[in-house]
Amino acid sequence: MIKKIPLQQFKIGMYINDLNLVWSTHPFAWQCFTVEDEATLNKIIASGIAEIEINTALGADVALANDLVQSINETSSFAPSLLITRTPAEEFEHAQKLYGNANKMMQGMMQDVRLGKQIQLEQCEPMVESILDSMFRSPSTLLPLAQMKTRDEYTFQHSVSVSALAVAFGRVLNLPRIEIKEIALGGMLHDVGKAKVPGRILNKPGKLDDAEFVVMKNHAANTADVLKDVAGVSDIAFKAAAQHHERFDGTGYPQGLKGEDISLYGQMIAIVDVYDAITSIRVYHKGMPPTEALRKLFEWGGTHFNPRLVQAFIKGVGVYPAGSLVRMESDMLGIVRNVVPERLLQPIVQLIYDCKKMSHIDPRVVDLSQSEDKIKSHESFEKWGIKQAAWATAENF
């Protein structure tokens, strides 16, 4: 039987009846073939097609596709910035300060909201501009830093991280910088409504009960309430923030908007918010490795999220995002240092550990486009007892 399925349901073992790609532009020898390995699957995902035609008489069917995508190997899509004037170590130190200052600013702003004071946009806007500058210059520097969060400061750090990720997302969608800035501002402010949620609910270790969950959910409407009175908040920033819990299939809140009734900006922040939330270490759970989180988003494309936007986001941050730990075919472990847009499967990696010898090595940076070695899989820092934070220092850049 021939059927058309969304790419998210495609898996190894299926027979492609039609790739729906112009023959001369795709990297495959045939339009019809069985996908037998991860590398081919990754190439198909990287091609950006939304749907694929399969023949279930010649290959696996969708019903068997529970483990949808084994791994998606792709990296970021940033044009190299012409503005780099710092060494990587200087850029790292700059990003570290920026992250700290932005967190403090958010902390102060949420305190103001708690006390019923108005948000001072003139404090927030320069910080968002600095995040834009940093992300346009060197996205691989700020993003891994923003992924590391402390328990006490989670809400502020999450806001800054969402703002930075929104810039990465806006860039891959080729939006104008001025529009990206407004989305990033909306990302920064998306959770200000949480200032009205009591701390015992906000920071509760463990699951919220039904009543607490209702209070927690109110934060999205609270955010809209706070922002509608702030002079100078653009429609883009407002929608990005106020709609961040709406879901593509209409199951979100506060308005239960569906599909394209949710603005592009709200849809973007929804994806970014969930990605950052599930990759962060929280009071009640460990962070999910970024590669796994991206796979989850991929699964939710078509239900919670617009599948095309999910694909674009994955291209924006990379399947092996900067800062993640990867295992090479040579059995070395390395940290992804730079995602390179033109060579999606070949980031720049800092090798730090030899799995065969079970020992650290003298760290060395390898550009995988210049190496025979390839990434085999992602790995968890925890499993190998490697401290992520210890490797996020200026000396390692």
Ligand SMILES: [Fe+2]
């Ligand atoms: Fe939220």
